[in-house]
Amino acid sequence: MQRIVWGRNTSSNVMKVLWGLGELGLAFERIDVGGAFGKTDTTQYRAMNPTGLVPTLQEGDFTLWESNVVLRYLGQTHASGTPLWPTEPRLRANIDRWMDAQHNVLGRPMTAVFWGLVRTPADKRDLKAMATAIGEAAHAWRMIDAMLDRHDHIAGADFTLCDIPWGVHAHRWFGMDYHGLTRPEMPALRAWYDRLSRRPAFQQYVAATPIV
């Protein structure tokens, strides 16, 4: 079955799907759309994904978008009942909530930090808004640091689907020093990030792409 990921590889939401596919050892083709590549406002793309955002996954005649939903779908179809995506309802719900929290708690401030530091020239930055966003992002990361103080991964001892969305953003959080980000120390978070950095699929689909 042909599997296609539509989306530029510099997008955090595309990276989640690529990393997930890599963890599962699933073959796919990727087509650059979005950002400078454009092509997301075409009739053909909007028919697949009416949001006009990336990523979009195509598997044969099935189409899916929303990165965390795509991860759950891949977990369900290729890793159900494994530590990555267990079937026991409470274990799964725990993983699920951390995936939602990435979008709902970290998403907005992290986007503001990233756009402010990486995609806005230094003389055009709104420093007050940046400081607020960094504080809010740090609050979200502290939550994760507290989990990682208790176990090696966010939901428990094992690497699970919820480590992927947070891990993509951890790469930016720890990689934005170059752009002038100063962060509060969070040793457990840093140790987890170092563990993720040893995973081949993370290296290939997240770490190898410049933060731009």
Ligand SMILES: N[C@@H](CCC(=O)N[C@@H](CS)C(=O)NCC(=O)O)C(=O)O
């Ligand atoms: N909730 C969506 C958000 C998707 C999203 O915001 N994608 C961004 C890139 S990270 C996008 O499409 N930006 C416009 C573009 O790249 O052209 C998801 O998780 O897939």
